[in-house]
Amino acid sequence: MPALSTSTPSRAKRPASAAAPRPGGYAGQLLRVNLTTGKIWSEPWSPEDMRELIGGVGLGARILYREVPVHVHWDHPENRLVLATGPLAGLPVWGTGGLTVVTRGAGTDGPTSTQANGFFGANLKYSGYDAVIVQGASRKWVYLHIHDDVVELRDASHLVGKDTWQTQDLLSAEYGLSGHQLSVYSIGPAGEGLVRFAAIQGDYGHVASKNGCGAVMGKKKLKAVAIVRGTHGLAAADPRGLVQAADDIGHDLRTDPTARSLYEYGTLPGVVNLHKLGMLPIKNYTTNVSPVDLGPWEARQLREGFDHRGHQCNACGMHHCHMQVIRSGPHKGTLVDEPEYEGWSGAGWTIGATDPQAVSWLNTELDRAGLDVNEFGWLCGWVMECVEKGYITRAQLGFDLRWGDVEGARKLVDLIVHRRGLGALLAEGVKRAAEKLGPPAQDCAVYTLKGAVPRGHDHRARWHEMLDTITSGTSTLETGNPVHPTEVGVPARVDPFDGVAVAKMVAGLRGRLGFEDSLGICIFTTRTRLENLCRALGAATGWSYTVDEAIRFGRRTGAILRACSLRCGITPATEYPSTRYASIPVDGPAKGQSIAEQWGKMLDTWYAEVGYDRKTGKPLPATCKALGAEWLAKELWGRSR
Amino acid sequence: MGTVAVEVVSWVTKFVGGDGSGRKMFEEPIVPGATVRSVLEGLSTRYPELHAALWEGRELGEHIEVLVNDAVLGIAHTLESPLRPGDRLALLGQFMGG
Numbered sequence: 001m002p003a004l005s006t007s008t009p010s011r012a013k014r015p016a017s018a019a020a021p022r023p024g025g026y027a028g029q030l031l032r033v034n035l036t037t038g039k040i041w042s043e044p045w046s047p048e049d050m051r052e053l054i055g056g057v058g059l060g061a062r063i064l065y066r067e068v069p070v071h072v073h074w075d076h077p078e079n080r081l082v083l084a085t086g087p088l089a090g091l092p093v094w095g096t097g098g099l100t101v102v103t104r105g106a107g108t109d110g111p112t113s114t115q116a117n118g119f120f121g122a123n124l125k126y127s128g129y130d131a132v133i134v135q136g137a138s139r140k141w142v143y144l145h146i147h148d149d150v151v152e153l154r155d156a157s158h159l160v161g162k163d164t165w166q167t168q169d170l171l172s173a174e175y176g177l178s179g180h181q182l183s184v185y186s187i188g189p190a191g192e193g194l195v196r197f198a199a200i201q202g203d204y205g206h207v208a209s210k211n212g213c214g215a216v217m218g219k220k221k222l223k224a225v226a227i228v229r230g231t232h233g234l235a236a237a238d239p240r241g242l243v244q245a246a247d248d249i250g251h252d253l254r255t256d257p258t259a260r261s262l263y264e265y266g267t268l269p270g271v272v273n274l275h276k277l278g279m280l281p282i283k284n285y286t287t288n289v290s291p292v293d294l295g296p297w298e299a300r301q302l303r304e305g306f307d308h309r310g311h312q313c314n315a316c317g318m319h320h321c322h323m324q325v326i327r328s329g330p331h332k333g334t335l336v337d338e339p340e341y342e343g344w345s346g347a348g349w350t351i352g353a354t355d356p357q358a359v360s361w362l363n364t365e366l367d368r369a370g371l372d373v374n375e376f377g378w379l380c381g382w383v384m385e386c387v388e389k390g391y392i393t394r395a396q397l398g399f400d401l402r403w404g405d406v407e408g409a410r411k412l413v414d415l416i417v418h419r420r421g422l423g424a425l426l427a428e429g430v431k432r433a434a435e436k437l438g439p440p441a442q443d444c445a446v447y448t449l450k451g452a453v454p455r456g457h458d459h460r461a462r463w464h465e466m467l468d469t470i471t472s473g474t475s476t477l478e479t480g481n482p483v484h485p486t487e488v489g490v491p492a493r494v495d496p497f498d499g500v501a502v503a504k505m506v507a508g509l510r511g512r513l514g515f516e517d518s519l520g521i522c523i524f525t526t527r528t529r530l531e532n533l534c535r536a537l538g539a540a541t542g543w544s545y546t547v548d549e550a551i552r553f554g555r556r557t558g559a560i561l562r563a564c565s566l567r568c569g570i571t572p573a574t575e576y577p578s579t580r581y582a583s584i585p586v587d588g589p590a591k592g593q594s595i596a597e598q599w600g601k602m603l604d605t606w607y608a609e610v611g612y613d614r615k616t617g618k619p620l621p622a623t624c625k626a627l628g629a630e631w632l633a634k635e636l637w638g639r640s641r
Numbered sequence: 642m643g644t645v646a647v648e649v650v651s652w653v654t655k656f657v658g659g660d661g662s663g664r665k666m667f668e669e670p671i672v673p674g675a676t677v678r679s680v681l682e683g684l685s686t687r688y689p690e691l692h693a694a695l696w697e698g699r700e701l702g703e704h705i706e707v708l709v710n711d712a713v714l715g716i717a718h719t720l721e722s723p724l725r726p727g728d729r730l731a732l733l734g735q736f737m738g739g
Contacts, residue, residue: 257694257704258735261652264661272651273736277706277713298651298662481736485703492703495715589711 020047024237025087025540026055031129031151033144035220036077036136040151042129051543054553055086056518057113057474059131060102061560064111067135070567074106074212075194075219077137083185083225084131087540089121089520090234090314093246094253097121097314098520099185099208105475106196106212106219107375107429108451110568111561113474114210117321117522118203119183120227122314125520127230134222143171143186143224148231156223163188163368164201171226180314186224187214188370189417194218196429197375197453201367205311205321205337209372211452211475212429237542245536250317252528259527261299266320266524268299270341271349278461278589281345283352283403284381285446285580288458288588292354297344305356308338313522320524329357330407336364345456346377351384352403362406369413375453378446379416379430380409391441396422429453434578446581449574452476460583461590463502467602470575471506473561479506480513484529488512488551497590499598500605507609511554518557555610556627559619562612563636572617575603643726644668645680652734653705656691657684671724677709678720680730695732706733 022028029042053059060082072078082102089096099120105112124132127146134144141156159167168184175182185202191214198214201207217223236242253263261269271294274280278288296305306324313321322338339347339360347366348359366373380401386392387401394400398421401408415423425433430453434445447453452475459466465477472478482505486492490508494501516526519537526533534545576582582596595602607614611623624633647667655661669680685692694704700720701707707714708731709722724730 257656260655261661261734261736269652269734270736273733276650276708276731276733295663300660300662482703486697492697493701493706493715496713497716589708589713 023047023050023087023541023543024235025091026050027125027128027130027232027234029129031132031146033132033134033151033153034136035134035138035142035153035222038153040153045130050087050541054515054518054537055089055130055520056084056098056100056115057102057514057561058518058553058557059084060100060113061111061557061564063133064102064104064564065560068104068564072104074104074109074216077220078135079104079216079219081134081213081216081220081222082131083120083124083134085121085124086130086518086520088536090125091236091242091540092315093242093521093525093536094250094318095313095316095522095525096520097123097183097203098522099202099206100517100520101200101208101213103213103216104564104568105210106194106198106215107453108211108475108568108570110211110450110475110570111473111564112211112213113517113561114208114213114476115517115523116185116200116202116206116208117313118206119180119229119314120185120202120225121520123180123183123227123229125230125234126232127227128232132225134220137219138221141221141223143226144222145226146230147228159186159223160192161189164370165204165368167224168202168204171224175226175228177228181229182226183229184224184226186370187217188368190370191215191218192223193417193419193427195371195416195419195427196432197372197379199367199370199372201370203313204323205364205367206313207367207372209374214370236540238539241539242536245532245539249525249528249532249536252532253318253525256528262318262320262524262527264319265299265303266318266322266338267341268302268344271297271302271344272299274341274457276589278585278591279457280349281456281458282349284350284378284385284444285458285460285583286385286586288461288585288590290354296356302344302356303338306338306360311337316522316525318525324360326357326361329355329361331357331361334361336360337367339363342456343373346373347406347409350377350381350456351409352381353406353409354404355406358406362409365410365413369417371413371417374455375430376413377456378453379426379433380412382430382434382441382445383412383426385444386437386441389440389444391437391444392422398422431578443579445578447578448581449576449578450475450570454581458585458590459581460585460593460595461496461588463496463499463595463602464506466577466581466595467503467506467606470577471603471606473558473565478513478558478561479510482509483512483527485509487530487547497593499595499602503602503605504609507606510558510610511551514554514557515550518553552627556629559624559627559629559632562617562619563632566617572603572614643671645671645675645724645726646729647680647684648729648731650731650733653691653694653732656694657688671726675724676721677707677714677718677724677730680724681707681720691732704735706735707731708733
């Protein structure tokens with residue numbers, strides 16, 4: 001394909017402030033792409049900024065705050081799409097192909113941070129860049145091709161309408177490259193159709209899925225980013241120390257009683273575990289009791305029930321990611337990506353589907369179409385319930401859609417991505433669609449008032465995730481699940497239905513995830529002690545980095561994203577779950593537990609603990625100061641404070 | 642005298658001689674005054690890997706969730722709660738992923 005815009009980005013001089021040598025682990029350049037003008041350039045970033053922002057969501061949050069003002073909504077050309085790695089990407093620590101996407105997303109029209117893996121991060125770093133920052137919008141469909149110093153915007157007209165796997169197949173064939181030699185992250189028909197929960201999918205099964213980042217890419221008419229594995233050198237400041245830290249992390253993952261299940265089976269144990277705790281969402285939160293024997297849903301059976309092989313990300317030693325071949329049913333012989341727990345949930349249990357073969361197929365169909373599997377699950381489950389109750393008719397849909405009907409769900413995908421009939425409304429996401437239909441249909445929908453949706457769990461038995469989802473500045477979890485909580489002074493366990501204790505736990509854990517998502521490393525290989533991650537970062541960069549500094553960094557990033565959220569109109573008034581999301585489970589282990597009754601005091605506790613103003617939602621001046629962000633306090637509260 | 646059923650679920654079966662799937666059932670005899678703690682200690686004494694995963698000193702560590710009669714420990718029961726014949730315990734691996 002001819003290049004529309006070819007550039008060997010000029011390597012600008014380092015700024016005067018950057019007299020200090022570049023830390024190890026960094027490529028040292030940010031790649032800027034303006035799709036309106038076709039201009040491509042690189043800019044250095046200073047060692048001081050590297051220390052303050054690290055990479056990933058830390059870097060992205062700063063760019064979003066500085067460069068996306070209030071009037072630049074998700075679909076404005078000047079919205080930024082930040083595709084960032086981090087200092088560990090490309091280095092020999094497990095799972096270092098990490099990509100963090102930061103943008104103002106289509107779901108909430110607010111800030112987004114969403115991660116994927118594969119090889120993107122490594123390939124980009126080896127080409128000489130720490131991040132790609134896309135602005136502007138193209139008039140014609142293009143894709144970005146990066147091969148060391150040659151960066152091109154190329155005609156993507158032949159890719160339009162192709163799904164994400166087809167797009168990668170076609171580009172791989174064009175360049176004669178396969179496997180990790182070419183990392184391709186693209187949007188499918190969903191992103192092209194500006195579906196508000198469109199995702200960016202890459203390297204056959206890795207998805208930056210949250211908050212409609214794929215719609216942002218579609219609005220810019222950027223079909224794909226294709227990065228050849230570059231040839232630039234990438235060095236750690238202390239190679240021996242890095243290898244030692246990587247070995248310690250690997251040892252921890254192999255031997256820690258909890259992480260070991262992740263090491264062997266990835267997230268497959270989730271279905272059985274979460275069902276036992278009442279956290280498996282079945283049929284759109286209408287039950288928590290499986291109607292079928294869960295034997296085939298054990299981790300080992302989920303893996304060995306398919307022909308499978310490992311599909312590891314960059315430098316990874318986990319037995320996590322796999323490819324599968326469907327063994328039975330109408331799609332027998334089809335190659336698919338082994339679903340994560342989220343896939344088994346969103347493409348399965350949430351919609352009442354209990355055949356692993358069918359669910360696995362639908363999960364990959366969603367990846368190929370470029371849809372977030374979580375929001376699709378909530379949307380499809382809601383439609384199925386509405387059909388059952390007569391709130392949506394067969395005539396409106398054009399076909400019948402009953403609980404567990406995977407083939408029908410696939411028809412719904414087509415309806416949505418092409419915005420046909422009712423699909424035009426459903427493409428706006430579950431919150432907007434439910435609000436449009438109004439009660440009683442609206443009362444059945446699972447969403448947050450911000451416009452985001454939960455991940456694939458029943459949060460009525462997992463209160464910490466509901467609180468985190470709703471108070472987050474990323475549109476999805478900002479704090480995440482407890483990982484070695486005692487390392488940061490949080491109790492190993494709290495009563496899951498004590499709202500105050502849960503809120504204190506969520507507040508106490510804040511910071512870790514923001515730190516992890518800035519490193520350029522997979523979230524699953526960071527299931528180790530923070531001290532190990534800090535040691536790896538220190539060995540990579542040459543910095544002395546402490547656990548306290550990591551937590552402070554993550555919380556500072558959270559405060560910046562909170563400021564972005566407020567600017568986007570996402571205020572404390574939106575921090576509530578929908579009626580169904582906060583309903584009382586009617587059966588299962590959490591039967592009768594009511595989060596709604598405790599929601600107010602949970603918010604009060606959380607705000608007090610994190611140091612944000614309860615009324616305005618702003619991080620308090622003292623909080624900003626403690627986090628090393630006095631500049632943010634001045635901007636939020638004025639200089640007189 | 643009587644017994645308490647202890648269900649070891651899925652991944653945790655690895656620590657009691659299983660393959661990490663399915664479930665293993667134990668009928669633990671109890672005497673008057675038996676508590677959640679004494680039953681768990683009785684079982685984990687026989688399985689060192691379970692002991693290492695279950696306890697952090699005298700308290701439960703972060704790796705295994707304990708359910709008493711289908712409710713997470715801490716809601717209606719503590720480690721010191723008495724158990725009666727016919728009560729049920731379940732040991733479930735903490736889940737970091739997903």
